[in-house]
Amino acid sequence: xxxxxxxxxxxxxxxxxxxxxxxxxxxxxxxxxxxxxxxxxxxxxxxxxxxxxxxxxxxxxxxxxxxxxxxxxxxxxxxxxxxxxxxxxxxxxxxxxxxxxxxxxxxxxxxxxxxxxxxxxxxxxxxxxxxxxxxxxxxxxxxxxxxxxxxxxxxxxxxxxxxxxxxxxxxxxxxxxxxxxxxxxxxxxxxxxxxxxxxxxxxxxxxxxxxxxxxxxxxxxxxxxxxxxxxxxxxxxxxxxxxxxxxxxxxxxxxxxxxxxxxxxxxxxxxxxxxxxxxxxxxxxxxxxxxxxxxxxxxxxxxxxxxxxxxxxxxxxxxxxxxxxxxxxxxxxxxxxxxxxxxxxxxxxxxxxx
Amino acid sequence: xxxxxxxxxxxxxxxxxxxxxxxxxxxxxxxxxxxxxxxxxxxxxxxxxxxxxxxxxxxxxxxxxxxxxxxxxxxxxxxxxxxxxxxxxxxxxxxxxxxxxxxxxxxxxxxxxxxxxxxxxxxxxxxxxxx
Numbered sequence: 001x002x003x004x005x006x007x008x009x010x011x012x013x014x015x016x017x018x019x020x021x022x023x024x025x026x027x028x029x030x031x032x033x034x035x036x037x038x039x040x041x042x043x044x045x046x047x048x049x050x051x052x053x054x055x056x057x058x059x060x061x062x063x064x065x066x067x068x069x070x071x072x073x074x075x076x077x078x079x080x081x082x083x084x085x086x087x088x089x090x091x092x093x094x095x096x097x098x099x100x101x102x103x104x105x106x107x108x109x110x111x112x113x114x115x116x117x118x119x120x121x122x123x124x125x126x127x128x129x130x131x132x133x134x135x136x137x138x139x140x141x142x143x144x145x146x147x148x149x150x151x152x153x154x155x156x157x158x159x160x161x162x163x164x165x166x167x168x169x170x171x172x173x174x175x176x177x178x179x180x181x182x183x184x185x186x187x188x189x190x191x192x193x194x195x196x197x198x199x200x201x202x203x204x205x206x207x208x209x210x211x212x213x214x215x216x217x218x219x220x221x222x223x224x225x226x227x228x229x230x231x232x233x234x235x236x237x238x239x240x241x242x243x244x245x246x247x248x249x250x251x252x253x254x255x256x257x258x259x260x261x262x263x264x265x266x267x268x269x270x271x272x273x274x275x276x277x278x279x280x281x282x283x284x285x286x287x288x289x290x291x292x293x294x295x296x297x298x299x300x301x302x303x304x305x306x307x308x309x310x311x312x313x314x315x316x317x318x319x320x321x322x323x324x325x326x327x328x329x330x331x332x333x334x335x336x337x338x339x340x341x342x343x344x345x346x347x348x349x350x351x352x353x354x
Numbered sequence: 355x356x357x358x359x360x361x362x363x364x365x366x367x368x369x370x371x372x373x374x375x376x377x378x379x380x381x382x383x384x385x386x387x388x389x390x391x392x393x394x395x396x397x398x399x400x401x402x403x404x405x406x407x408x409x410x411x412x413x414x415x416x417x418x419x420x421x422x423x424x425x426x427x428x429x430x431x432x433x434x435x436x437x438x439x440x441x442x443x444x445x446x447x448x449x450x451x452x453x454x455x456x457x458x459x460x461x462x463x464x465x466x467x468x469x470x471x472x473x474x475x476x477x478x479x480x481x482x483x484x485x
Contacts, residue, residue: 020374046453047446108435109442125453179397188399188406190413197413197420199439212396216389224381227374 019230026226026237030248033241036077038088040100044129047113048104051126053097053133054080054088061095063354064163067130067138068100071145072118073206073253075246076102079143081334082242087343094347099130099138101146105251108199113254115261116278119152124160127153131161139164139350140290143333144303148172148265151315155287156278164353165290165317166346169297169329171307172285172314173272174265178304179213184266191267195259203250213301243334272314285314291353292317295325295332295342302329321349 040052068088070076079100080088091098101123106113130138140162142150147170154165174181183189194201211218222244229235253261270276276283292315296308312322323345325332332342395401420435427434 023374047449107442108439109446111439112443121450121453125457182397182399183402183405185402188403190406190410193410193413197417199435214389215392215396216385220381221385224378227378 019227022230022237023223023227026230026241027223027244030241030244033082033238033245035075035082035242035245036080037083038080038086038092043099043133044126046122046125047110048106049122049126050102050104051099051129052102053099053130054092056092056097060097062097062350063136064350065097065099065130065134065136065138066091066350067127067140067162068098069123069140069142069146069150070101070103071143072103072106072149072257073145073203073251075249075251076100078246078330078334081246082239085239085242085334085339087334087338090339090343091347094350096347096350097134099134101126103251106200106254107252110254111199112256114256115149115152115264118149118257119156120279123149123153124157127160127162137161137163139166139353141166141168142170143168144170144329145261146170148271151285151288152271152276152278152283154290155283155285156281158287158289162290164293164350165288166293166295166349167311168295168333169300169303169308170294170311171265171303172311173307173309174269175272176304176306177266178301178307180209180302181266183209183212184262186267189262191259191262195255198255200252200254201258203252206253207248207250210302272310284316285311286316288315289317292320293346293349294320294322295346296322297325297327297329297332299327300329319353323349 039055041055042050043053044051068076068079070079080086083089088098088100103118127138127140138161140150140154142148142165147167150165151167151170151172153160154162171177177184184191214221226237226240229240230237264270264276268275271283271285274282274284274286292312294308294311296303296305296311298305300308312320323342325341327335327337332338424434424436
């Protein structure tokens with residue numbers, strides 16, 4: 001007499017579906033995916049922050065080096081994800097010298113670090129050192145929160161050695177900040193208690209918030225997409241692994257900086273209203289006169305379109321333009337289409353402003 | 355009887371069900387509706403309030419656990435995480451003071467030495483002509 005398997009589905013899983021096993025292997029080993037492989041050297045350091053200069057095989061053919069200012073809650077390797085899918089590599093190939101400011105991983109001793117500290121005590125020194133190292137003024141390029149830091153810096157330091165300002169998916173006007181704006185609204189969000197209880201806001205907590213923006217797509221959808229692509233003969237899972245690693249490797253946010261971020265930017269919208277002050281000095285967007293480029297995404301849920309749409313009209317630059325792309329917050333910058341749709345347009349703009 | 359036999363044979367020769375394929379079909383059929391429902395739920399003020407209350411609970415638990423741990427460590431005469439963090443803060447304060455001094459001294463001492471990565475790549479050795 002034949003005995004039916006106790007768990008027919010499990011039996012099928014292990015015996016008939018190699019793709020499922022491959023999916024599990026790819027996910028389980030994603031944390032070791034090689035990332036940020038472009039060679040670089042250390043130029044400057046402060047606390048956990050490190051300023052690196054990427055090594056060029058040949059001398060730069062463009063005059064203006066690029067200074068990349070990343071968000072302080074994500075790993076800096078997002079712009080140098082892997083060979084063939086690296087914005088840094090693209091900039092180097094276009095003839096630029098490239099610097100990157102990696103904020104590192106914040107610890108409990110950084111609980112009192114604020115956004116003001118980053119703008120007034122870290123960025124000025126890092127940018128000056130990059131400029132001294134290259135012997136030229138730099139193009140300051142900020143991504144997401146890094147873009148907010150770059151904006152505040154440019155508004156407060158008109159004499160800094162900066163030639164151009166570029167923002168990638170950077171929220172500036174928080175009057176309608178979408179779901180994040182609603183979740184962090186005054187009254188319901190315990191921001192003061194967060195500051196008083198936590199030294200640093202764990203990366204996992206911020207990650208949960210980001211995933212809640214699209215709870216179905218960012219959970220089940222992620223694995224389903226991988227499952228489907230594993231069926232393509234030419235699919236290289238290492239690219240997927242590198243992005244998966246980045247998404248799940250968030251860094252903690254110092255609680256004082258988080259408090260300032262939520263109250264002064266999200267809740268009170270001080271930057272856009274011209275009421276933000278740092279070290280007693282007003283941060284005025286109209287004071288930015290550098291040649292300016294804003295890159296925004298139409299389907300961005302982290303920096304929704306209303307947070308980016310007024311930026312151009314608020315900055316004081318005469319030479320200002322915007323690249324508006326269909327896509328999401330990360331997708332337009334480092335997704336599969338970025339190399340064709342965004343990066344060449346940015347290097348073209350840089351060529352005109354070299 | 356023959357029909358039943360044929361059906362049985364067919365069932366035996368069919369590949370076993372693929373759970374991932376079933377999952378994919380199930381997801382494809384429901385994804386739009388689920389996403390819409392999730393978006394509607396998470397975009398409501400009620401959700402924001404509920405999330406705030408959950409955070410409050412999490413923070414109260416964190417505070418309780420931390421206070422309890424600090425008390426135990428103090429009883430054992432051992433430094434707590436807060437003590438170590440305070441030490442770290444002192445070091446960071448010193449680092450900031452050194453940076454401020456450096457800000458003042460650097461302009462007086464001329465240009466800084468370029469970093470190793472700024473060095474121009476060495477020219478490739480010339481090829482020797484074959485005689």
